[in-house]
Amino acid sequence: MLRRIPLILEYHAATETVRARVLPLDVLTRDGAEWLKFSDEAGAIAEIRLDSIVAFDESPGHPT
Numbered sequence: 001m002l003r004r005i006p007l008i009l010e011y012h013a014a015t016e017t018v019r020a021r022v023l024p025l026d027v028l029t030r031d032g033a034e035w036l037k038f039s040d041e042a043g044a045i046a047e048i049r050l051d052s053i054v055a056f057d058e059s060p061g062h063p064t
Contacts, residue, residue: 006059009038012052021059022046 003024010019022038025045029035034050 007038008057008059009048009053010055011048012054013048017054 006021006023008019009022010017012018021041024036024038026037027034027050028037028047035047036050036053037045037047039045
């Protein structure tokens with residue numbers, strides 16, 4: 001079950017590792033992979049493959 005708890009995510013994106021504060025919105029299954037849909041601190045919606053996540057931790061507060 002997805003809990004809407006803000007997270008600090010560290011994940012691989014193209015040629016870099018990204019560290020971002022996000023609010024998880026949904027977990028999707030598509031093309032044989034699982035994806036995390038989230039909003040970032042700027043309010044932009046993005047999706048990443050779960051297997052690209054390097055680390056995560058709960059973050060106090062809520063991205064704005």
